[in-house]
Amino acid sequence: MMQYHVSGKMMAYITVSNEIPKSHQQHRLAAATYIEFTQGPFGAILLQRVVNGDWTVQLAQFFISRQVRLYPVAQQPLGILHCMLEGRIPCILQGFGDVMLREKEWRFFYVPAGKRNTAMFSKGYYESFQIGLSPAYLSRFAHNGSPLREVLRRLEHTLPEGYEVGPCPLSLQTLDQVEKMRHTQITGPTRNLYYQARINDLMLLYLASLEQMSQQRNKTVARYEKEMKQLADYIADNLEKQLIVPQLAAKMGLHVQIVEKEFKKVHLQTIKSFILEQRMKRARYLLTEGKMPIVEIAYTVGYGDAAYFSNVFKKQSGITPTAYQKAKKDSTDKPLP
Template sequence: MKFKVAPEKEALLEISSVFPPKYPVHSIPQAEIEFVKGDFGSYSTQIIRTDSWAIGWLHFSIKKEVILYPTTDTGMVALYCTLNGRIPCVLQGFGELVLENRKYSFYYIPPLIHNEARFVPGEYEAVYISFGDDFLAECAEEDLIKLKDLYQRKVEQVQNGEVFPPFNITDRELENFDMIRYHKLSGTKMKLHLASRINDLLVNYFSILETGKDPAQEEKNAAVQTVSRYITLHLGDSLINPVLEKIAGMNVNSLEKEFKKVFLVPLQQYVEDSRMEEAKRQLMQTGLPIADIATSVGYSDPNYFATVFRKKCRMSPTQYRNTHK
């Protein structure tokens, strides 16, 4: 796959098969390099090819807005993965789409057509894996039957693009990409190593496609459930957001978003509600002083506890205890 510029800009390009000195991109062993520089900034491609597949590593350093035109000489079936950045695109015969940050999907890209990729200033990184006819034919006949449509489009060189559903890139995919990028092998060992990484990516993608379960979302849901259990067991401790985001292993904005999706209330409201429910239980089932109950559910000031309790329950802790004896 090549990236072209508008015809009037072509004469201004500087194209090289090596990286410039101090270029901040890792050089992948055994890869063919193309470095392109223009008034918009620069981009590079590093490609490793075999008869069965090709891996293309892309980096864009954009200084001003530009439209680049991805094109391929023959129809291409590729797994495209956006590692950094968000790129609005037009895929001919399909329409507008967005290559979202940290997502990956399968695409059929028609031949000899200029698609559009719109860049604003920033740094972008992506990797694609395209597949040869024999590889696709074997996959289509075996377990990866969903590839059959894309393979048929490639065989017929159809002029309409196609896109499979995109999924989140998880730590497992990132590990595979790192093993592709930072390998130190050559010859047959390199091909076997890269083929293994590609197969793992294919299995992951089609497992999600066929089951409808996204491992990344399942990981987030599990983290949210972990936080919920922690809250229940530590109502008397500090449950401020920095503590909970550490328990979840995600930043506070992501945690609040995912928590509300699961429990339908904001995170700190859930904390407060849980504290009040435990306080009500103790008021009904124990004879502990109200100050001790307040401390046990995270309130060092009994007066503040009483204020929050009255707001939630429309009566004081003492009234609640007397009413529910």
């Protein structure tokens, strides 16, 4: 499963234990067969696992007292269903790119072994629920035509590039299954059967969520689909300009309500959220490239005030532009031993 490393400079100041301290006993996973508690200047990480031959369940909890970068590493190739229960974590995944793990979302990842990924934490509490599946177990859900088919292929061939399916919003049914697994008091062989049944339920719910989202995308071909795609292209090519929805609608000769409604049909998000997404995407690219000062990047993506740009970027990404740029540069380092 995923291990969470710290920087080399911080290694000398951390302690690792297989016991949960009294201060964190309320977070105990009753069925856990493996426990790892890491404490350091940044706060603490509690990993609890229920391990079986074909699957492993991991509850990862992060008690962060100050901003820190952690480095998730898979010791072996992983096919993993990831549920973000609390918090939002911006990540840089090697062989894949930028990913935002948003609260109450789940997705399926293929994670190559030995890659040093980067997760950027602000002060706060974070909680994720992870289910790693063996190729044999995953194959039950990855028939021809399944969105998980590509994950299985990469897992079987241990390919070096990561892959993602999803994300989908966590439903009440999903959260109920997770809570059942967290709080069950069943012990012995029956416990594994109980967990396996819940895992099957979660996988079927996830596939149903993917199917539902696919149907929503294909349900209606918008009347103004061509115009809405042209609008999206215009926005992406003119991020430095003031992009005000009524003015964009007027430029197209359409009523603002029609433009907003039809744009959402085609792109599954509002115009304002699309503009923000494109500005942040472009900003991350320019920060990674490292050829422009942050003030100039702010102007390039449509912000006349660099301080305001930094505040927006931090709100969306969890860290400042300067910290993101440094993390992106550091992510090219070799993994820790």
